[in-house]
Amino acid sequence: MLNTMISEYPERDALLGVVIDNKGSDFYYTVGTYPAIKISGEIILVNEGIEIISPVAARDFAQSLITNDQHEKLLEAKNLDFSFQFQDSRFRGNISFQNGCYMTVLRLLSQNIPSIQDLGLPLIYQDITRTGQGLILVTGPTGSGKSTTLAAMINEINTNYAKHIITIEDPIEYIHVHKKSIMEQKEIGRDVPDYNTALIGAMRQNPQVILFGEMRDMHEIEMALKLAETGHLVFSTLHTRSAYQTISRIIDAFPSGQQNQVRLQLADTLVAVFSQRLLKKSDGSGMKLAKEILVKNTAISHLIRENELHQIPSIMQTSSREGMQIIEHDLLQFINDGDITLEEGLKYANMPKFIKENVNS
Template sequence: MLDVEVSSLGPGVIERALGCLRNGHHAETDVPYATLSSLLERAVEAQASDVHLVPGYPATFRIHGELAPVDGEALAPGDVRRMVEAILPERVRGRLETERNFDCSVAVSSGGQSHRFRANVYLAQGNWCACLRHVPTEIPTLEWLGFPDALAARLASHSNGLVIVTGVTGSGKTSTLAALVSLLRRDASLRILTIEEPIEYLHPVQGGSMVTQREVGRDVDSFADGLKYGLRQDPDVILVGEIRDRETAQMALSAAETGHLILTTLHTRDAKGALTRLVDLFPQDQQDDVRSQLALSLRSIVCQHLLPSAQPGQRRALALEVLHNNLAVQVAIRTGKIETIESAIQTGKREGMFLLDEDLQRLVSAGQVTLETARRYASDPAAIKATKPAW
C-alpha cells in the first residue's frame, strides 16, 4: 500500500498537472501524485462513493447515487494511465501491461488522515480507465447501515452454516459483511479469517477475537485457495469476499457443514436468484447433492439495494429482502422448487423474513424514498402504493 502525503492545493492544480503530464513529465514526479491525490481528497469532501476516470470525459464523482462531473477539461488518452501509475504500489504496476482488468487498494494521506480507495483499472477502446471507490476508514455498524435491530441480532447469533449477502454491484455488500464481522468479534472470542479481493475495511487489533485478513493476488492466489488453506488455520468464521466458481462454492458448503460460519456474497437481485446461482455453478449430475448440502447448511440470505433518498443530498436508503432457513425453505431447496421461495418468505414473517417489495413499501410509507423510485426497484411495481400498507 502506498501512502501519498498531499498538501493544500489551490484552484486549477488538476488542469495544470494534466498539462504537465501531456508535455512529457515522468509518471513518478510529484505532478501526477498531486493530480489524482487532490482529486481523491475532493471526492472525500464531497461524500462521493466513486471516482470515474474515463478518457473523453472530465473526472466524475458519484454522489448519493448520481453522477457529478468535476469542473475541468476532459481527460485525454494517456492521462488516466499516468495518473494511476503514479499511485499504484510497485508490485501491481506491471499488471497494466499484462491484464485488461484488475483490482487493487490505494491509500492516500491528506491533512494527517489516511483515506482508502478500492481501485478497478480496466481497458475501454484500448485506453486505460479507472473507477475508485472510497472505503470509509471507520467500519459502520449494521444499525447505521439501516438494518433492523432484530435482523442484526439474528445474523450475529449464527455460530455455523452459510450466510449470503447478495445484491447488485455497489449495493453495500462489503460494508454489510465488515459490519457483521465487527459485531461478531465484539461479543465473542473468535478466530476470524477474511479472504478479500482487495481488502477494503481494515479490522483493528482489539478485544478477545483475532481477525486475519488475506488479499487475493497478494497473500493468496484465489478465494478457493484461501478457503483450502484457511481451514487449516483454526478458524471459527471465514469471510469469502465472493463466490464466483464451483471450487469456491463446494469448499464453502463443506466448511459450513463441518461447523464453520461462512460469510460470503453473490451478485443477484433477490434470495431466489442467489439460490439458483449457487446451484447452477455445478454440473447437472451434482446439483441434487448440492441442494441437499445447501438445504442443511444455509442460515440466512440478505439481499440489499441502495435507493436514492427522497430528500436531496441525503445518503441512499437501504432496501432489504430477508430469508432465514426453516423447514419450508429446506424443502424448497432440497426439491429444487426454488419458485416457492417467495411464498416461504411471505409465510415466514414471524421469523423475521420479508420480501423486497414489502420493504420498499415500508420506505415509501416512511417518506424515505419516493413512490416512483420504489416502483423502479420492485418486482411488482403496481403493488407499491402511496398509502400506508395493511401489514
C-alpha cells in the same frame, strides 16, 4: 501494509480531496471526458480548471495509484482491483482498459467499521452472528453496500465472541483490529495468489469464521459449502437480485448431474440470505437501504430439497416473526413515508404489481 499515497501528484491529490470533501461515493477517470464524482447516486463532472482527460493523463493517473508489481499484473490481466490510503481516508480501486486506454474507478470507503445498529439493520442480523456454523450470504449489485454489511457482521462477532476469524478479500476494504477475536485478513494478490489457494490454506488454520469476498464460480461455491458442512461459519456475497434468485444461481452453477446433491447441501448448510439495494432518496439528500431477508427454517429447507424454489417468497411473506421479509416490505414503507419515489421503488421491486396494489394512494 496498503499502498500509502505520496504527494508527488498535486492534481490527483486535489481530485481525491474533492471526492472526500463532497462525500462522494465513487470517482471516475476515463479518456474523452472530465473526471466525475458520484454523489447521492448522481454523477457530476469536475470541469472547473480541469482539461478533458487524454490517454496519457489516464495512464499517468492509474500508474500513480499502484505499485510496479501491481502494474505488471494489470498489463497481464487487463484488470486490477486494489486499495490504498490517502491522508485519513481509504479508497478501493479498479483499473481496466477501454478502447485501448486506461480507465480508473475509485470508491471512497468509510474509515470506521459501522455497527449493525449504525446501519439501521434489524435485530436478525445481530442474532445470525451467534450461529455456530453454516453459510450466510449478502447479495445485491455492485455498489449496494454488501461489503459494509459484511464488515458490520464480522465486527459484531469480533466485538462479542472469542473466535478465530479469517477474511479473504480482493481487495481488503475495512481494516479489522483484534478485539475478542483473533483476526486474519488476507488480500488476493498480496497475501495469497487466489481464492482457491486461500480457502484451502484457511482450512488448515482452524478458524471458526471465514469470510471471502465473492463466490465467483462453481469451485468457490463448492468450497464454501464444504467449509459450512465441516463446522465453519462462512460469509460471502453474490451479485443476485433476490433470495430466491441467489439459491437458484448457486444450484445452476453446477452441472445437472450434481444439482440434486447441491440442493441437499444448501438445505442443510444455508443459514440466511440478505439481499439489498441502495435507493436514491426523493429529496436527493442521500440513499436508503432496502433489504430482503431469508432465514432458513424447516419450510425453506423442504422447498430447497424438493426444488420448489418459486414458493420461497410466499414463505418469506408469512414468516415475519422469524425476521424474514421480501424487499417490497421496505420499498412500500419508503414510498408511503415519502423517502423514495414510486418510480424508484418499482425499479427495484421483484414484484412490481405487489407495490402498485399496496401503495397508499
